[in-house]
Amino acid sequence: MIERRRSKLHGWGVFATERIPKNKRIIHYAGEKITNRESATREQVYLDQGTIWCFKLNSRWVIDGAVGGNVARFVNHSCTSNCYAQIVDGVIWIRAAKTIEAGDELTYNYQTEGEKSIQCRCRPGCRTRL
Numbered sequence: 001m002i003e004r005r006r007s008k009l010h011g012w013g014v015f016a017t018e019r020i021p022k023n024k025r026i027i028h029y030a031g032e033k034i035t036n037r038e039s040a041t042r043e044q045v046y047l048d049q050g051t052i053w054c055f056k057l058n059s060r061w062v063i064d065g066a067v068g069g070n071v072a073r074f075v076n077h078s079c080t081s082n083c084y085a086q087i088v089d090g091v092i093w094i095r096a097a098k099t100i101e102a103g104d105e106l107t108y109n110y111q112t113e114g115e116k117s118i119q120c121r122c123r124p125g126c127r128t129r130l
């Protein structure tokens with residue numbers, strides 16, 4: 001249903017290889033489950049490298065996609081995304097926000113809370129920072 005390819009947004013991205021219906025659970029965001037405290041330390045290291053891998057599960061736990069993660073960690077951000085993230089029983093699902101056509105890049109809104117040091121490149125002139 002999906003595969004990793006080079007993206008115009010940034011580095012690697014994830015693309016649909018077939019039509020994906022609206023609301024389909026496409027993939028879960030896998031990785032090591034760590035505490036918020038541990039995440040703060042790791043996030044700083046990752047941000048210094050210009051990347052974001054930690055996905056907040058709730059006020060106590062975070063999933064670090066850089067450790068034991070799957071292809072979901074390569075899904076890029078867009079301010080006008082075609083996917084959304086939904087947490088169900090401690091699992092972060094990437095779901096289709098609309099019908100996605102074969103060849104489309106999958107994106108969701110990261111809704112980051114941190115330093116916002118990365119300029120979003122989802123479209124020319126986007127003023128969002130991740």
Ligand SMILES: C[S@@+](CC[C@H](N)C(=O)[O-])C[C@H]1O[C@@H](n2cnc3c(N)ncnc32)[C@H](O)[C@@H]1O
Nearest residue numbers: 010011012050051052073074076077120121122
């Ligand atoms: C979870 S990774 C996504 C995979 C990444 N493209 C790669 O090749 O490693 C998140 C990182 O991708 C980049 N990224 C994702 N969406 C972006 C966007 N809309 N604009 C600019 N950079 C983006 C940022 O550097 C962010 O820290």
Ligand SMILES: [Zn+2]
Nearest residue numbers: 079120122126
């Ligand atoms: Zn944007």
